[in-house]
Amino acid sequence: GAGVSQSPRYKVAKRGQDVALRCDPISGHVSLFWYQQALGQGPEFLTYFQNEAQLDKSGLPSDRFFAERPEGSVSTLKIQRTQQEDSAVYLCASSLTSANTGELFFGEGSRLTVL
Amino acid sequence: GQNIDQPTEMTATEGAIVQINCTYQTSGFNGLFWYQQHAGEAPTFLSYNVLDGLEEKGRFSSFLSRSKGYSYLLLKELQMKDSASYLCAVYLRGGYNKLIFGAGTRLAVHP
Numbered sequence: 001g002a003g004v005s006q007s008p009r010y011k012v013a014k015r016g017q018d019v020a021l022r023c024d025p026i027s028g029h030v031s032l033f034w035y036q037q038a039l040g041q042g043p044e045f046l047t048y049f050q051n052e053a054q055l056d057k058s059g060l061p062s063d064r065f066f067a068e069r070p071e072g073s074v075s076t077l078k079i080q081r082t083q084q085e086d087s088a089v090y091l092c093a094s095s096l097t098s099a100n101t102g103e104l105f106f107g108e109g110s111r112l113t114v115l
Numbered sequence: 116g117q118n119i120d121q122p123t124e125m126t127a128t129e130g131a132i133v134q135i136n137c138t139y140q141t142s143g144f145n146g147l148f149w150y151q152q153h154a155g156e157a158p159t160f161l162s163y164n165v166l167d168g169l170e171e172k173g174r175f176s177s178f179l180s181r182s183k184g185y186s187y188l189l190l191k192e193l194q195m196k197d198s199a200s201y202l203c204a205v206y207l208r209g210g211y212n213k214l215i216f217g218a219g220t221r222l223a224v225h226p
Contacts, residue, residue, distance in 0.1 A: 004157075030211065040206050042119075042216035043158070055187060091157070095212060103148065104214055108159040 002026075004107035006092050012113045013082045021077045021110040023092030031095040032075050033104065036065055038088045046090075048076060082114045117141045119217035121203050126223045127193050135188045135220045138188050143208030149177050149188045150202040153220065158202055161188065190222075198224045 005024040013019050025032050032050055036059075037045035045059040060067070064082075076089040079086055087107040089111045093104040118140045118182055129135040139147070146165035150158035164179035166187060176189040188201055200219040207213045 013161060033214070035216075040218075040221075042204075042218045043173075045213065045215060048213065050211060056213065085140075103160045103163065105211075106150075106159070108157045 001039075002102065004092055004094055004105050006090075006107035006110050008110055009108065010111050010113075012115065014115055015082060015084060016083050018078065018080045018114060019082055021079075021090050021112070023075045023077070023107060025073065025075070025094030026096075026105055027073075029094035029096050029105075031097065031104075032069055033093045033095075034062075034075070034077050035086045035091040037092065037109070038093055043091050046077070079112075082112075084114050086115045087112055117205075117207070117215050119205060119215065120185040120204055121201075121217045121220045124221045124223070126225060127190075129193055129195060129224055129226050130208065131193050132189065133193060133222065135203075135222070137186045137188070137203030137217060138222075139184050139186070139203070139205050139217075140206050141207060141215070145208045147204075147206070148204040148214065149175075149215075150188075150193050150204060152200045152202055154195075154199075161201075162190075163193070186195055193224050195226070198222060199202050212217050 019039045032049040034046040047067040048056040064080045066078045078086045089109040093106045121137045149161040150159040162177035169178045174191045202215040202219045
């Protein structure tokens with residue numbers, strides 16, 4: 001596709017359920033980022049992939065959060081045993097290169113609500 | 116630690132000019148972005164400054180002073196559709212392009 005695609009756009013989960021959020025970056029983009037955005041806040045960094053390698057996962061809030069990008073294209077963010085504090089919009093972004101230049105292109109996000 | 120500060124909210128009148136300030140204190144710096152984000156939508160790119168000075172792009176301009184850790188976004192001839200959140204984001208120096216964001220400034224444009 002022309003842009004970054006995320007699914008589902010909206011997800012409601014009961015506390016304790018596992019969820020999986022998918023990101024389809026722009027074709028050929030090397031870098032892929034996941035961000036968490038709480039209501040009224042800016043995006044908070046979660047993790048970074050360069051192709052299939054997860055080079056930085058320092059922003060993942062707990063070991064319940066797991067991300068993968070096995071073939072260097074589509075990525076999945078998995079949250080196990082969801083808690084109410086996990087409610088947020090999860091944004092995926094991709095970039096053509098791994099250098100400190102160029103813009104990040106964002107998807108529209110997956111809004112997770114944990115009841 | 117990393118710190119990016121910007122005002123929480125601003126209001127302005129249609130047709131006017133507004134300046135949104137951003138100050139940053141980061142362990143490294145390799146450029147500053149401004150993104151626009153309408154409610155429920157993805158952030159979209161507005162500007163990128165890596166050198167000191169003013170970058171102008173149509174109704175939007177962005178300024179950077181690296182020595183002061185300061186940037187501003189200037190919006191001219193405001194339109195109702197400019198009502199949105201404006202995110203200041205800093206590229207950290209390092210092995211890859213890690214981008215960290217401020218909390219965003221919600222701008223409301225009134226008739």
